[in-house]
Amino acid sequence: MNFDEYCQQKAAPPGSSTYYALRQSPAASQPLLTALFALRRELEETVKETSDPAIGRTKLAWWQNELASLAGGSPSHPVSNALAAYLPDVKAEYPALQALLGGFEMDLDQARYLDYPNLRRYIQSVGGAFAGLVARASAKDKAQASNWAAPLGEALMLAQFVVETGNDARHGRIYIPVDEMQRFNVPAADLINRKYTDGFTELMRFETKRARDALTVAVGAIPANERRTQRTLIAHVALALALLDEIERDGYHVLHQQIGLTPIRKLWIAWRAR
Template identity: 70%
Template sequence: MSQSPSSSASSFDEYCAQKAAPAGSSAYYALRQAPLARQPLLTALFALRRELEETVKDTTDPTVGRTKLAWWQKETAALAAGQPSHPVSHALAAHWDDIEAQAPMLRTLVAGFEMDLDQARYLDFANLTRYIERVGGTFASAVASVTARERERTREWAPALGNALMLAQFVQELGNDARHGRIYLPIDELQRYGVTAAELINRKYTPAFTELMRFQTDRARESLHAALAGVPVSERATQRTLKAQAAMALALLEEIERDQFQVLHQRIALTPIRKLWIAWRAARKR
């Protein structure tokens, strides 16, 4: 017995919700702040990013990773042509009325994750920024455009917010990323503070590491505050999901700092109830 179009769409939405925003996750609370009608599309976007992250981080063979990302590039073209095959693509097609116009942005996002297969270390912050902009900046632009009053102007301010969110993510995920062979702290900054990649991989805490992490945390925090200040007054009420994400990231950085940057052997996180309160409050702040 075949499914009706509505039941099929529902199953695609359910797949995206399970992939992108399991109950209690930061994404779950950030997405819940968006207008109800836009939540399925935003959830599909978050699910797409999660699919791409898993493709890169859970694939040990770069050749396999490239093959999978090449498939996603073809899938974005198929999506633009109205022929999606993946559950996430089906959800995007169902909820994004101008999907063809958004295809270049999705291709840029996939290309950003392809950089992970070519490069596990970055010489300096300028090099790292190119990666951050392709992934974080592009994704935030897509998210912002879903609810923005002036879609065409989101690229003027949304990328900075996406970039800042990635800087905060690098702090939280440092230990986990290092164990997967990726260190998103620039080599010249490690050298400046006298910290080696081997120390990060082997979870060695030192006074030099503490100073390095204080610098990384301060930069992420300052970037978040600057990006939030850069959201146009006319868009502050529309960007509930991104504002909730930023507020949770700021609170998490405080938690990490309070825990003396003990991120190499564990993943420090906020409790679900705290995420709920922070996200709700931030979404309603003008």
């Protein structure tokens, strides 16, 4: 298996939202974008699918060294080799790659967030830094891309938190701020034990509205001359908005199941978002 095939299987298996979103981007951009999404998936799996934090830290330390090797011109991992092949200026993007890794490292140290400003530190690294990398991969004005891409990446993270509420809670992580749960009288035990209450419904309505509003504002802020270059991010926003609508129609029953869209619907939404 070459590194392109590895990245494709890791980042965008057929039927996934990322698969359809990537297919909307110009063909010349797809290999680099796929490699970036593959890296994000590697880091996410390292912290979220490793039960022992010590093992997770060891794996992240390996990735820290691997990213340094990538910047130094001697990568060894298939994803790093793909980035070396397609990323025009690895050294220039090295700080953003480190920021992305640092964001996931927070998952090993913190499973709850007291308030939204604390949570935002996490989503700025994991969501904002990553969206900046994706945007710059094909942006016409790379110097300005982070200004509008970072809020978009943060908004996508907010939507992901809604979708993954139950799954995250079962793995010991809650990305809904403590003060917001208290405001709606929803204890953490309700999320972990999959208990639906009127308070939980109101809490999820609040979280969903925040994510939807943030997505709408962020996608609208993409400059007109960049909209063709950012079809992958725009498709991701469209898919996220459709999924939030589906969750809302289902009554926010996200604790015991992961609500999703069918592959054919994903294809249609991603294509139409172009």
